Amino acid sequence: MxxxxxxxxxxxxxxxxxxxxxxxxVIKxxxxxxxxxxxxxxxxxxxxxxxxLGDEGRLLHPQLAGERVSWNHAIDTIATKIRQTIETHGPESIAMYLSGQLLSEDYYVANKLMKGFLGSANVDTNSRLCMSSAVAAHKRAFGEDIVPCTYADLDTCDLLVMVGSNxxxxxxxxxxxxxxxKKDNPDKRIVVIDPRRTATCDIADLHLQIKPGSDAYVFSGLLNHLQNNSAIDEEYVARHTRGLPDTLAAIGDLDMDTVAESCGLDPIELNRFYSWYANTDRTVTMFSQGVKQSATGTDKCNAIINCHLATGRIGKSGAGPFSIxxxxxxxxxxxxxxxxxxxxAHMDFSPAEIDRVQRFWEAPDMIDAPGLKAVDLFQAAADGKIKFLWIMATNPAVSLPDSDMVKRALERCEFVVVSDCTEQTDTATHADLLLPAAPWGEKDGTVTNSERVISRQRKLVAPTGEARPDWQIITDVAQRLGLKQYFDYPNPAAVFREHAALSGFENEGSRAFDIGALAQLSDEEYANMEPIRWPVRTNDDDSEPLADGRFYTADGRAKIVPLVPELPQAQNDITVNTGRLRDQWHSMTRTGRVPRLSQHRDFFSISVNPEDAAKAGLVEGDLAQLENSLGMVRGLVMLDPGIARGQSFIPIHWSEQFSTLGKVSQLIPAVTDPVSGQPQSKFSCANIAAV
Ligand code: SF4
Structure with a gap:
């Protein structure tokens, strides 16, 4: 063993x-x-x-039009299709759709091939659905996508505000x-801001059960409260930020009663939260998908960040806005x-940074502008503009909004490649070419978690069937396209070294993301690499980003972003909130294989307030349907007094592979945040009725 x-x-x-x-x-x-x-x-x-782990349900061999083919034939086919598509329709007619399940080495090679050598920036990822509003907000405020907290801050803070997070x-x-x-420090206060009363509220000193989508009201009102109660850190604001006067002007006279009414809150409880925040220096605001998956997600994230910047509660222990x-x-x-x-390497589309990446890669076909974000990318495919689409390690037929549009996109593409470890998924059924990708436990690489710690995922057993790691598949295609000198990676360690070197290339402190010191790792050192938090600089400066109050903007100051809060408008009986269950993951292609993980809930559920259920003539366990102009889902009613009147909650995991009752994405319109492109997956509207 x-x-x-x-x-x-x-x-x-x-x-x-x-x-x-x-x-x-793997036995344990x-x-x-x-x-x-x-x-x-x-x-x-x-x-x-x-x-x-194991063979069951696994995709074992490449399949072209449903027939087993050799890897050689599969790689040849992809290279030929890419070449032909670019020649006939131009580089923008090819696209890749990646995944937060991929390892950094897989991701790096895919991006390099597309953005540097095929001339298409149409390479996006299902992470767009997960946290892109936080990325956009970080860039607007800090000049770079920096997460200014670590898990240790959750230990040391005296006030923890959890927003849109179960x-x-x-x-x-x-x-x-x-x-x-909290057990170690019973004086630590925890505030949960969420339209639902969830299991997370069990440790809350205060739960603010806001109307769906009203988060930015709470935090804009908080900024006003901080200003009116002399809780702004004037010195910090003057030295390290800009934009506070404009932001306060944009908020106007948003008083506590107006905020409470807009958010559906008790003014006394709102006042309690505002007082705790105003008077607690070590405050962390931890925010998650409930904030980001919104048509105004970036503004919501910035409303949270604004309060931390205005109070100087950032870049020090026990304080900061923390996107999980x-x-x-x-x-x-x-x-x-x-x-x-x-x-x-966190570089942008400025001419200088395009030039920097182009020179590092020696790229002949460097793109010069951003590509299409996830929803726009699939819309472009549905409109016939994307002809070749390569999807890796994700199941967009289930997870993207407006699943009918996604289906049209997959049907209209001339050639769809799907790399996955699972043979049958809602997306795989649309593939012209299926490629068996090595999953967790069968490949090597790195991942970075929410607190910027880079860790190794290690190969534990040999790949099942003919599965290969994604970085290798992409490298093989690049080499077949005649690009061997640029894609000559013998192993993932070589990819990692190049990625690390690019992060340090001509980076004299201009960007926080710098792991240049890891560019010299030997294969053996990479194999034994311990978890390490970035930045990891060659000049031994290992300070936390933002600790010195310097931000990665032109003037070194953070931006307090002016914004006007907005509320989404309900158009049907019931607003629909979506999210994960405790024991399942994504579209259950992995967790669905483990019977004990289904014991928590093994059915597609529609959770509603008991009074709404009674009004619709429904009782616990009834089969009900939610329907809107996009589609319909059916599920078993669960009565949940923790859900406010007029709202419902449905889990995201069910797909056509697991249920004939429908999937959540059939109810979600393709509405996105205009800044980040993140879909509004947490807010839709539908009518509820008994079946
Ligand atoms: Fe940890 Fe559970 Fe998340 Fe895995 S799923 S990283 S065990 S919290």
């Missing part, structure tokens, strides 16, 4: 895992007691990892850490330029 340290592939907490491997089988996983993210803890999904279910190990910190990412490598994807509006 051998033991091997690796990282959990599910969520942005990024827990370290110790796997016991006997022969070709336990938490890695030495990993900074979890110190030995795992949630139920993490503990079931060994049970998700961490008890979605980031369980972080939640357990918060519970432990959903996916295991959403952060790593950002580092390598996994979004269509980013370049690698």
């Amino acid at each position: 051998k033991e091997c340290n690796t990282t959990c592939p599910y969520c942005g907490v990024g827990c370290g895992v110790r796997a016991e491997v006997e022969g070709a089988k 996983v336990v938490g890695d007691g030495d990993h900074p993210a979890n110190a030995g803890r795992l949630c139920v999904k993490g503990t079931a990892l060994a049970e998700t 961490a008890a279910w979605t980031h369980p190990v972080v939640y357990q850490r918060i519970v432990a910190a 990412t959903g996916q295991p490598n959403a952060m790593g994807g950002r580092e390598v330029g996994g979004l269509a509006n980013q370049l690698a």
